[in-house]
Amino acid sequence: HPVQSGGGLVEAGGSLRLSCTASGRTFDNSDIGWFRQAPGKDREFVGTINWDSGRARYDDSVEGRFTITRDRAKSTAYLQMSSLKPEDTAAYYCRAGVPGTTIEFWGQGTQVTVSS
Numbered sequence: 001h002p003v004q005s006g007g008g009l010v011e012a013g014g015s016l017r018l019s020c021t022a023s024g025r026t027f028d029n030s031d032i033g034w035f036r037q038a039p040g041k042d043r044e045f046v047g048t049i050n051w052d053s054g055r056a057r058y059d060d061s062v063e064g065r066f067t068i069t070r071d072r073a074k075s076t077a078y079l080q081m082s083s084l085k086p087e088d089t090a091a092y093y094c095r096a097g098v099p100g101t102t103i104e105f106w107g108q109g110t111q112v113t114v115s116s
Contacts, residue, residue: 002032002094006079007110014114015082020094020107022075027051031097032077034068036090036112043093049077062088084114 006018020032033048047058049068056068065084070077077094094107 001105002096002107004092004094004107004110007092007112009113009115010084012084012086012114012116014084015080016084016112017081018079018092018094018110018112020077020079020096022096025096025105027070027075027077027096029098031099032068032070033095033097034066034079035093035095036088037093038087038090041090046079046092051077081112084112086114086116088112089114 002020003023004020010016030051031048032051034046035043036046037043045059046062047056047066047068049056049070051070058066065082067080091109091111093109095104097104
């Protein structure tokens with residue numbers, strides 16, 4: 001399963017970067033998705049990147065503020081979060097999924113808290 005790092009407490013308007021590193025298998029042929037779950041709410045899609053092409057897409061709620069990139073040499077995907085808002089507070093999860101299959105591996109999650 002991917003290993004996550006990063007997260008923490010930041011003031012509104014600040015930035016944080018989350019990492020998702022492959023463990024046990026490569027990210028080749030995978031989409032690396034980022035999801036978040038706030039207390040009492042369902043897990044929601046944040047964005048995703050295709051590992052091979054590097055093409056990313058985002059939910060409207062984070063478009064223009066969050067950027068997903070990947071470093072093939074480090075087998076790591078990143079979620080760069082800027083202009084953070086209190087409503088971005090959630091546990092963030094990365095997911096490595098193989099398109100067209102049910103194969104998926106989830107990271108352990110990391111907490112992001114944005115204070116107002």
